[in-house]
Amino acid sequence: MKEEAAGVPEESGAPRRRGRRPGGSDTRVALLEAARTVFAERGYDGATVRMIADRAGVDPAMVNHWFGGKEKLFVAALDLPADPGAILSEALPGDPDHLAERVIARLLQVWDETGGTQLATLLQSIASHEVAAGLLREFIGRVLVHKVLSAVAPDRPELRATLAGSQMFGLAFVRYVLKVEPLASADHATIIAAVAPNLQRYLTGRLP
Amino acid sequence: MKEEAAGVPEESGAPRRRGRRPGGSDTRVALLEAARTVFAERGYDGATVRMIADRAGVDPAMVNHWFGGKEKLFVAALDLPADPGAILSEALPGDPDHLAERVIARLLQVWDETGGTQLATLLQSIASHEVAAGLLREFIGRVLVHKVLSAVAPDRPELRATLAGSQMFGLAFVRYVLKVEPLASADHATIIAAVAPNLQRYLTGRLP
Numbered sequence: 001m002k003e004e005a006a007g008v009p010e011e012s013g014a015p016r017r018r019g020r021r022p023g024g025s026d027t028r029v030a031l032l033e034a035a036r037t038v039f040a041e042r043g044y045d046g047a048t049v050r051m052i053a054d055r056a057g058v059d060p061a062m063v064n065h066w067f068g069g070k071e072k073l074f075v076a077a078l079d080l081p082a083d084p085g086a087i088l089s090e091a092l093p094g095d096p097d098h099l100a101e102r103v104i105a106r107l108l109q110v111w112d113e114t115g116g117t118q119l120a121t122l123l124q125s126i127a128s129h130e131v132a133a134g135l136l137r138e139f140i141g142r143v144l145v146h147k148v149l150s151a152v153a154p155d156r157p158e159l160r161a162t163l164a165g166s167q168m169f170g171l172a173f174v175r176y177v178l179k180v181e182p183l184a185s186a187d188h189a190t191i192i193a194a195v196a197p198n199l200q201r202y203l204t205g206r207l208p
Numbered sequence: 209m210k211e212e213a214a215g216v217p218e219e220s221g222a223p224r225r226r227g228r229r230p231g232g233s234d235t236r237v238a239l240l241e242a243a244r245t246v247f248a249e250r251g252y253d254g255a256t257v258r259m260i261a262d263r264a265g266v267d268p269a270m271v272n273h274w275f276g277g278k279e280k281l282f283v284a285a286l287d288l289p290a291d292p293g294a295i296l297s298e299a300l301p302g303d304p305d306h307l308a309e310r311v312i313a314r315l316l317q318v319w320d321e322t323g324g325t326q327l328a329t330l331l332q333s334i335a336s337h338e339v340a341a342g343l344l345r346e347f348i349g350r351v352l353v354h355k356v357l358s359a360v361a362p363d364r365p366e367l368r369a370t371l372a373g374s375q376m377f378g379l380a381f382v383r384y385v386l387k388v389e390p391l392a393s394a395d396h397a398t399i400i401a402a403v404a405p406n407l408q409r410y411l412t413g414r415l416p
Contacts, residue, residue, distance in 0.1 A: 123331060123332075124331075124332055126385065126386060133385065133386050133387065136386060137386055137387065137388050140386075140388055141388070141389075158389065158390050159390050159391065159394070159402065161388075162382055162388045162389070162390065162391035163391065163402055163403070165378070165382055165388065166375070166378035166379045166381070166382040166383075166391065166403075167374065167375055167378055167406070168378070169378040169381055169382060170373070170374035170375055170376070170377040170378025170379070170381065171374045171378070173374070173377055173378065173381070174370055174373055174374040174377060175374075177334065177341065178334060178341050178344060178345055178348075179341065179345065180345050180348055180349070180369075180370045180373065181349075181366065181370070182366050182367050182370065183367065183370035183371065183374065186367075190416060193415075193416030194367065194371055194410075194415055194416055195371065195374075197409065198375070198406040198409060198410070201405065201406060202402075202406070207401075207402055208398060208401030208402055
């Protein structure tokens with residue numbers, strides 16, 4: 001849990017790792033830049049770790065070293081405040097009827113830690129750059145839907161993913177960016193009780 | 209319905225009205241600028257039509273002439289793609305159990321007309337300017353909650369307004385800005401059937 005949040009502020013240079021950086025933190029920055037380019041050109045599925053490493057002029061092993069794999073590199077390149085795929089994977093085990101509660105609880109925890117600034121930045125980059133929007137769209141389709149939601153949703157996983165995304169994205173926006181009360185300072189239990197039934201319907205309920 | 213949408217692209221200078229502009233279209237621009245300043249300083253309730261007109265150096269009657277009143281001037285100053293207060297007021301008459309369907313149908317109609325660009329612009333300005341976020345927050349609180357939602361919501365209108373806002377804002381974002389399929393090109397009937405039960409619960413259902 002904590003390692004997710006700790007892995008997020010990548011722009012600060014991840015000082016913990018500096019002692020053993022094999023390619024220097026320049027390697028990390030070069031990989032992030034290369035990743036944004038290659039993901040934008042090839043899409044998430046089309047981009048490989050080797051392509052990105054080649055573009056950055058470093059060994060492919062550096063991707064695992066600095067980011068722990070392609071998906072985490074992608075999340076870092078997009079500057080997402082949390083890895084939605086990882087959060088959904090963590091929340092999957094357990095009673096499917098309470099999946100929404102687990103997802104919301106985990107997201108609130110991550111969002112409270114990262115706060116509104118990073119969400120506002122993400123929003124701005126999505127709203128102003130078609131590339132960022134395209135990458136996130138690709139990610140939602142390939143990673144969230146095919147790896148995660150199709151395992152739990154009985155039918156129409158794509159529609160469910162976008163509906164669930166609309167609810168959770170809107171919640172993040174109103175609570176952390178727009179900061180409208182009482183949602184802005186509501187405790188987690190209140191939000192979970194208010195939102196979970198709606199999210200659960202999108203995830204596993206009957207849809208038209 | 210059409211007049212709402214036609215009233216929205218105020219930045220284009222509303223050519224229809226130019227023939228009888230008493231203060232020139234400079235008056236309109238001056239009023240918009242003054243409105244942004246005065247609303248930011250005083251809040252929605254604290255700002256008066258007279259204060260804004262004085263700041264702009266024009267007669268207060270110009271506010272009605274160019275915008276049709278304080279609320280519409282506020283909506284124009286915020287560059288909202290639609291007046292949420294007017295839409296909710298229009299949707300209120302009728303069976304309360306189908307209120308959500310009417311709200312979503314009307315919003316989809318307006319949003320389809322204005323498209324993603326204006327929503328993306330609004331999003332950017334909210335994410336990057338605390339003043340815009342503050343104005344919208346004020347508007348949600350004073351106008352949506354107190355004038356409209358408290359008439360229909362049995363209890364906790366503020367919480368309901370923010371929850372409903374989170375759903376509708378997220379829907380606009382995913383459909384028009386992020387453009388994730390299948391939500392991006394789903395027809396209105398599909399979206400209404402999928403989202404209305406959730407929105408209805410926020411508006412009039414049982415909350416924790």
